[in-house]
Amino acid sequence: MxxxxxxxxxxxxxxxxxxxxxxxxxxxxxxxxxxxxxxxxxxxxLANFARILTDYSWYSGYLNSLSYVALNTIISLSVALPAAYAFSRYRFIGDKHMFFWLLSNRMAPPAVFLLPFFNLYSTIGLFDTPIAVALAHCLFNVPLAVWILEGFMSSVPREIDEMAYIDGYSFPHFFVRIFMPLIRSGIGVTAFFCFMFSWVELLLARTLTSVNAKPIVVTMTRTVSAAGMDWGLLAAAGVLTIVPGAIVIWFVRNYIAKGFALGRV
Amino acid sequence: MEKTYNNRAWLLVIPVFVIVAFSAIIPLMTVVNYSVQDIFGPGQRFFVGAEWYKETLRDPRLHGAFLRQIAFSLTILAIEVPLGIAIALALPTRGWGVSASLVLLALPLLIPWNVVGTIWQIFARADIGLGGRLLAELGVDYNYARDPIDAWITVVVMDVWHWTPLVVLLCYSGLRAIPPAFYQAAQVDGASSWAVFRYIQLPKLTGVLTIAVLLRFMDSFLIYTEPFVLTGGGPGNATTFLSQFLATAAVGRFDLGPAAAFSIIYFLFILLFSWLFYTAIMRIQTGER
Structure with missing residues (x-):
């Protein structure tokens, strides 16, 4: 012992x-x-931190990152909630195939999508905007959100749905007023995971931005390649990227394993 | 509980389908399109059929990257899984230690991947890093930027540091799901701690372990950022894995055709593993619970 x-x-x-x-x-x-x-x-x-927090080219990176991460979390949650409900409550034509297709996107190598994403978002004029990165990150975050939410929803007994319908609730009313409060911890965990996977990703964020929407992780790599390393500054930027995750982690500590196992623990 | 059959459920799935199709199917079709053409510029493209596929499959650089990838994935699995189980078994089961350990364990998982690279880049340097300095003091000739073996070891250690906590968390939650009655029964029978592990804990861990192994295997197959920051794939090609190889070909050299053909091969390979993963998970869900 x-x-x-x-x-x-x-x-x-x-x-x-x-x-x-x-x-x-x-x-x-x-x-x-x-x-x-x-x-x-x-x-x-604290000079390194002071410099990052006052220099626009540094702190704009944090703002850009936060804006596409927030956008992505909102998009992922709002489309994944109804879909996860459908998967957890109903059987329908092609449900298993659909579910597998979603999973395969969570597992797809982002490197495969680099070039087409670059062309696609340049063509429709979204290149170098937070929206482009937010949409690109939906590739792996939406499937993840569906999986985690489905796990949480399946643990809510179906009698609750039936009772609500008998009481005359319409579906949207039931879903927003009764069902979503029941799985709020699940929604919290899912939001956390979307936030996290969008926050840690570098490859797509780097390819889809150049100047205006440059995320902090990219600002950091470009400092690395510059002549004359400023190790203190680089380390300070790194510490600041850990802070948001470290704060939120406390709230979801008991659900982290469930999230990583795609809602299957 | 039997689910009701209702095709109107599709209406709830359509938004997801549209948004994922936009980010997955359109780009994938673009890649297929590139992979069968030779593109010189706007309006100048020729259909070349399976030419790029043949060329890519014969490319010795790809073979090298593929073998390194397999070796890397198997190495980290061989280290992370036993280590993860051992640590999960040793974790406290009640008191303040539980929350504290969970938070500390999860911390490396939430660090942006390039910062993980940066942390180890600093930590392993002989002049300013603790790890590199310690090795130098011990008289080990270590330089991850110059020696391929050192670079390889550094990348493996970094991955073990980064992802073992995931295996620990999954195993830990698997262990917590074992009812106390099982242990009491074992105590009554006078089972040794090895017997408890072998006949009670390990069988109960099969489900989470399958998830952990497959997740780690697949995610390690996609690894890009950490080695990119730490070693840039070098020295030489020593730590160039598949994603790195592809990104260099597609964005670095702009070899559209070969890069696209390789993307398709890579994607199909991952798809195969996803299918194995999916089948395994579904079996766990329907079979054991």
Whole structure:
């Protein structure tokens, strides 16, 4: 038992160490980082964070990212809710095939869609807008949302639906007033997962934007390739991208496994 | 519970169908279109049939990327699955430790993938990173930017760090679903802890483990961002996996035809695994529960 706890603590230390190191780097200037090796910051400075939060070319990246992530979450949830209800309550022609087709899109390599997306969104004039990225991320987020929501909805007994219909509720009324409050934790978890997968994605976001809608993850990679690394600044930008996820994670901690298993745990 | 048969349910599915079709079917048809033509510019294109497919399938660079991909996916599965089970078994089952461990475990999963690359890029450097420095102090000649084996190890360690928590979370929730009565019965019978694991916990974990293995296998097949940031696919081609290979061909060199043909092959391959995955999940759902 003793040994087991020690091993566990050791694993958690290993897990946190790289993140701690990023945090440490972000609190130092590049000169300090290159100047000497230390485990604790001697003169911690918030200069890197201050620079990101005041320089438009940096903080606009965060705003762009947040705007397409929010758009994507709204689109994904609003189309996935009715569909998940249909899959959890009814059998219909081609339901299994439809469900599999959706899953296959969650598993599709984004790299395959790079070039056609680029052409498609250039043609319809959406290239370099948050809408383009939000729509492109629907490719994997809508199927994911349907899967997770279907799992949550199937655990709600069907008698509730029948009772509501007997009481004379119309479908939209029942769905919004009675059913959605019942699965609100499921909706929360789904929103969280849409948020997260859109937030961490780089490849499509990078291809579909150039200047105006450049997301933060891309701003970071372009700094990496510039001559003369500013490690402190890069680390600070990294720390700031972890913050939103770290805040929301607390609220959904008990449902994370269910979300990752596509609603199947 | 039997579901009712009602084709009007399609009305609820149509919005999803439209939006996913827009992002999936139209682009996919474009790719098919590219893959059978040689395109020089606007208005200058020739039908070449299966030429690009033949060329792509014979491309030794693709064979290299494919073999590296398989080796990578099998390596990380061999490490992450046993490690994940072991950690899930060791996690606390009650008290404040539960929430704290779950949050800490989930943290790496929520870091943007390129930041994961950045974290390890910094962490593994010999001059400023703790990991690289530690190895240097121990007298190990380690440089992930120059030595292919070091780069390979770094990418594997990074993936293990990043994704083992997923296996842990799935196994942990699988373990929590085992009724306490099972353990009490085992105690009455005087079962050893190995017997408890082998005959109670492992069988109950089959479902979540299947999901974990297939998810990890498929997601590792799509890996792009982390190696791209960490090593850029190098040194040489040592860490160029399939997505990286494709992205370089499509956006880097703008070889539309071959890139499209390769996309189709890649996509069909993934589709095969998705089908296996789907069948497995459906069997778990209908069979064991």
């Amino acid at each position: 003793r040994l087991r706890s020690l091993a566990l603590i050791f694993y958690f230390i290993l897990l946190m160490l790289p993140i701690y190191w990023l945090l440490l780097m972000s609190l130092q200037t590049t000169d300090q980082i290159l100047g000497g090796f230390k485990f604790f910051p001697e003169q911690p400075t």
